[in-house]
Amino acid sequence: MVAFNYNQHFQSCIEGIKKEGRYRTFANMERIAGRFPKALYRAPGQEAKEITIWCSNDYLGMGQHPVVIRAAQEALERCGAGAGGTRNISGTTRYHVELEESLADLHGKDSGLVFSSGYVANEGALSTLGKLLPECVIFSDALNHASMIHGIREAGVEKHIFRHNDVEHLETLLKSVDIRRPKIIAFESVYSMEGDFGRIAEICDLAERYNALTYLDEVHGVGLYGPRGGGVAEAQGQMHRVDIIEGTFGKAYGSLGGFITGPRAIVDAVRSFSSVFIFTTSLPPSILAASLAAVEHLKVSDVEREKMRKNVSLFKDLLSRADLPFLKGESHIVPLIVGEPNCCREVSEILMRLHDIYVQPINYPTVPKGTERLRLTATAAHSSGDVRNMADVLVNLWETHHGLVRAVA
Numbered sequence: 209m210v211a212f213n214y215n216q217h218f219q220s221c222i223e224g225i226k227k228e229g230r231y232r233t234f235a236n237m238e239r240i241a242g243r244f245p246k247a248l249y250r251a252p253g254q255e256a257k258e259i260t261i262w263c264s265n266d267y268l269g270m271g272q273h274p275v276v277i278r279a280a281q282e283a284l285e286r287c288g289a290g291a292g293g294t295r296n297i298s299g300t301t302r303y304h305v306e307l308e309e310s311l312a313d314l315h316g317k318d319s320g321l322v323f324s325s326g327y328v329a330n331e332g333a334l335s336t337l338g339k340l341l342p343e344c345v346i347f348s349d350a351l352n353h354a355s356m357i358h359g360i361r362e363a364g365v366e367k368h369i370f371r372h373n374d375v376e377h378l379e380t381l382l383k384s385v386d387i388r389r390p391k392i393i394a395f396e397s398v399y400s401m402e403g404d405f406g407r408i409a410e411i412c413d414l415a416e417r418y419n420a421l422t423y424l425d426e427v428h429g430v431g432l433y434g435p436r437g438g439g440v441a442e443a444q445g446q447m448h449r450v451d452i453i454e455g456t457f458g459k460a461y462g463s464l465g466g467f468i469t470g471p472r473a474i475v476d477a478v479r480s481f482s483s484v485f486i487f488t489t490s491l492p493p494s495i496l497a498a499s500l501a502a503v504e505h506l507k508v509s510d511v512e513r514e515k516m517r518k519n520v521s522l523f524k525d526l527l528s529r530a531d532l533p534f535l536k537g538e539s540h541i542v543p544l545i546v547g548e549p550n551c552c553r554e555v556s557e558i559l560m561r562l563h564d565i566y567v568q569p570i571n572y573p574t575v576p577k578g579t580e581r582l583r584l585t586a587t588a589a590h591s592s593g594d595v596r597n598m599a600d601v602l603v604n605l606w607e608t609h610h611g612l613v614r615a616v617a
């Protein structure tokens with residue numbers, strides 16, 4: 209009998225994705241606090257070099273804000289490194305309590321609940337709500353994030369996927385289901401690979417008409433939109449109409465963790481039934497203190513949002529003038545379409561090698577084949593010089609771009 213060769217099996221799994229050009233290589237980054245978007249990049253076997261990051265989700269530079277760093281340091285010194293337990297068994301700290309109150313206030317909801325990450329929040333909340341509601345049906349936008357898809361699958365309920373942002377399609381699907389059955393509509397406020405907004409008001413209209421709960425992922429909206437950073441729903445005057453809002457501290461708030469806010473009974477049910485919430489060590493005080501400081505700061509400060517908006521609009525303007533093929537969504541995210549996986553990787557390599565600019569290529573399966581792209585983020589921390597330089601480099605590169613595509617085709 210030949211013994212099963214485990215190593216060979218896993219090696220062939222890897223070879224498979226390598227052949228499809230889907231093998232991921234990580235860039236070794238050391239962000240420089242106080243100088244972000246500058247960072248040190250270390251290529252394997254080479255000296256570190258200073259580069260500018262153009263694909264970070266630390267949109268407002270809060271990860272290096274003095275108020276945030278100080279809050280984390282203070283909590284670390286006062287309480288030590290870890291929380292020391294799960295939320296239920298000795299791991300609920302004053303920072304959890306204060307942060308959850310701050311989040312409920314941010315969204316004008318009864319309650320907030322903090323999770324290990326935004327991914328875990330989506331997975332935990334959607335799976336729990338789906339499981340607890342009898343005969344539940346979930347309606348999900350076709351471009352929803354993997355974490356929502358995972359949560360919906362985990363719920364094990366009937367699901368319908370509506371075409372991205374197609375509210376007519378959503379209505380057709382809602383109509384096809386018995387009006388008496390409990391329903392959840394799950395969607396996002398900012399679709400991070402497309403840079404467009406979700407149709408919040410229209411989806412809330414439908415939810416009222418068909419008696420469905422609305423579940424809105426504001427991961428790329430919180431901190432960034434609305435007068436207090438409540439998100440796109442706040443900016444559009446729709447926040448009170450959305451039942452459950454989900455967000456992260458990992459992006460505009462510059463830290464780590466996820467959360468939901470909503471009506472008391474719903475949040476309490478998730479707190480009481482969600483396995484991924486209950487059976488895990490809670491986040492450490494330093495991280496929570498950093499998140500709380502960022503949330504509170506962005507409730508009253510518009511400086512960072514203004515700076516980012518200015519950079520984004522300058523950047524879009526410069527790319528538009530040169531007719532570069534980026535998706536003209538309403539949000540701060542600028543997806544620049546390359547349309548071919550090898551070329552996309554090559555453009556990214558040229559940026560790093562010749563221009564000291566870091567942009568990770570986005571290829572299938574994150575986006576559909578033929579729409580490979582660079583997902584560019586002009587943050588509040590970039591200078592207008594950074595923005596102009598990036599636009600210049602891209603415009604020059606695009607002039608040789610067609611030659612590039614041919615070279616690899």
Ligand SMILES: *Cc1c(COP(=O)(O)O)cnc(C)c1O
Pocket residue numbers: 325326327328330353355396400425427428456457458465466
């Ligand atoms: C990043 C992301 C998440 C997950 O948030 P993390 O805090 O990074 O786990 C959820 N939803 C969307 C749309 C995201 O882009």
